[in-house]
Amino acid sequence: MRMFKAAVFAASLMMSVAPAALAETPADVLVVAQNIDDIVSIDPAEAYEFSSGEYVTQTYDRLVQYDAPDVKKLAPGLASEWTVDDAAKTITFTLRDGVTFSSGNPLRGEDVVYSFKRVVVLNKAPAFILTQLGWTPENIDKMVTAEGNKVTVKYDGDFSSAFVLNVLAARPASVIDAETVKANEADGDFGNAWLKANSAGTGPFVLKAFRAGELLNLASNPNYFGGAPVIKGVIIRHVAEAATQQLMLQTGDVDMAKNLTPDQVSGLEGKDGVKVESYPQAAVHFLSFNQKDEALQPEAVWEAARYLVDYKGMTDSFLKGQMEVHQAFWPKGFPGSLDETPYSYDVEKAKKILADAGIKTPIKVTLDVINSTPFTDMAQSLQASFAEAGINFEIIPGTGSQVITKYRARTHEAMLLYWGPDFMDPHSNAKAFAYNEDNADDKYQSTTTWRNGWAVPAELNEATKAALKEADPAKRDALYVDLQRKVQEKSPIVIMFQAATQVAMKDKVEGYVNGAISDYVFYRLVKKN
The missing domain is CATH 3.40.190.10 (Periplasmic binding protein-like II)
Known part of the structure; x- marks a missing residue:
């Protein structure tokens, strides 16, 4: 030194x-x-x-x-x-x-x-x-x-x-x-x-x-x-x-x-000649439902779930500065991203979706989560908001390795996790969220679709392959936007947030x-x- x-x-x-x-x-x-x-x-x-x-x-x-x-x-x-x-x-x-x-x-x-x-x-x-x-x-x-x-x-x-x-x-x-x-x-x-x-x-x-x-x-x-x-x-x-x-x-x-922690950032802003800048990051955070569980297979459950996340409540409180609402698999800030956020917390709408589909409540679901902040706080928020519509989460905390090992084995019911691309091409995430042509237990794939037992419809599989092949950049971006919109509307994977990092500087x-x-x-x- x-x-x-x-x-x-x-x-x-x-x-x-x-x-x-x-x-x-x-x-x-x-x-x-x-x-x-x-x-x-x-x-x-x-x-x-x-x-x-x-x-x-x-x-x-x-x-x-x-x-x-x-x-x-x-x-x-x-x-x-x-x-x-x-x-x-x-x-x-x-x-x-x-x-x-x-x-x-x-x-x-x-x-x-x-x-x-x-x-x-x-x-x-x-x-x-x-x-x-x-x-x-x-x-x-x-x-x-x-x-x-x-x-x-x-x-x-x-x-x-x-x-x-x-x-x-x-x-x-x-x-x-x-x-x-x-x-x-x-x-x-x-x-x-x-x-x-x-x-x-x-x-x-x-x-x-x-x-x-x-x-x-x-x-x-x-x-x-x-x-x-x-x-x-x-x-x-x-x-x-x-x-x-x-x-x-x-x-x-x-x-x-x-x-710095969010509390430290909050205490610094506007003081000692310091400013704080926030930058969106590539990791997206999601709630997913394992399709090997029969009670979680109805599409009405997926749709209702999108209206049972208190997006604003979380980002205005304990996630403030750490995450922003983002509801598509490719992160904001790169070509091909879908930045529309059509879903908001609406318990009555969620109840109606479940009732119209004949879904009997209450439904009991285990929710695996990494035992650290902010994940445990997010899980508790989801537990409270989903209970309003008769979906009762039993939170199962574990270490990161325990949670991910269980996810890879497809033995969970619901899972709270995050995903980041290996390199900045939309296919890196499209393959993870919109593609799964072989859902067999012995055909392991490092994707959220396979890990949630979701046999992706042929239409989405073909759309994913078409986007990967498209040579024209503008057309390719448009294909990924359309693919994200389809996954956003109908998938057992509910994308909620995109991470952000805060940097304090003079x-x-x-x-x-x-x-x-x-x-x-x-x-x-x-x-x-």
Whole structure:
């Protein structure tokens, strides 16, 4: 710690500052308090945690990417343009001129080929995102090739190039400096050990130091093709305790605190020169009914349930700032999302739906829930509101692993859980919420449909496959919107909320961008007035 303080700004980061003498961070460095103890690796071929995803975005680029300031739009990255041949299942990218890695080495097609190959061959946690394109260690040299400034990507699967482009915008598709990494390979590890402590990208920042459980220190890249960041560096200090983060923000030791509780946020707003920004996140929270239980099979039960959730009551109280009402499977803030929220808490309407369908009440249903906030609070709210219409929940709390294990075994009745996409393409969630062609017990699928024993109607299965195949982006988005509307209207899975994250920062901080997943956190536009 002593070396860190001396190298950066000495006493300004020390917690011994007297309350009356507020510290001040350097004008050209953003200092962040954040819990980053989830990081296992910062190699983009292995990074699979929230904090490591955020780091990769600061130091690496992809051929195409969602970028600041508009994280809703897929934009050119290291590729200035591309041409698509859906019939041949091929995309040809033209690399941007004048791009250099932080080493000074120029970007080449060979760097892209090597980057993709090492992900497939190393086969670390996020590799499946690329291997779903039909890439294997045996065929990767034929599937990704380069000639001059042209990179040709081939894929093998019943999907469109629009899907492939979103896959290539994902974290493991980050492009690394092949020459530098090859020079640091050890025992055929493709530089994996070296990249756990170093960066070799083209991004707006360069890694100066990473010490697990302590800090990430990033310096701006003056040669970044998108324009050098305004600030000279970002220091992310590992601070596990929310109370300590709050104190450091109030005393001026940091510019930003990212893991505060709702109560702390409420107490900070408008005080000590602090502002709080809220950003929708990709995770959607839902209530689902297992279709292996005969009492939960009538569609009237599903429909009535949509009017028995006290959406506003929860988001106005204990979920305030943490979640917003969202009733479709693809999160708000990305192309193809359905943002309409047609359902509200209406007990009388729910009772009528059940009565008209001849459903006899009361109905007793067990409800499995993770035994921690806010899930237990949500379960208690659902228990109270559903009881008004004669649906009586018996809450069964458990650890996360217990609840998910039971869900995977399809032995629950009702389940309160959440779901997040593996990469930002609507198919990632459509497959989970709108597709299940084989509902047999021995045909396990990692989807909410199969886990709830829902044999999805053929119409929805076909619509899911059609959307995956559609090459035209606008038509594809429209297909996903229509698919979400159908699931929203008739499904045993009641989607209720989309998570949000709150970030507290000094008033002087501007330009921070936080997308729906950690991969879309950007510091390069930040300035401190």
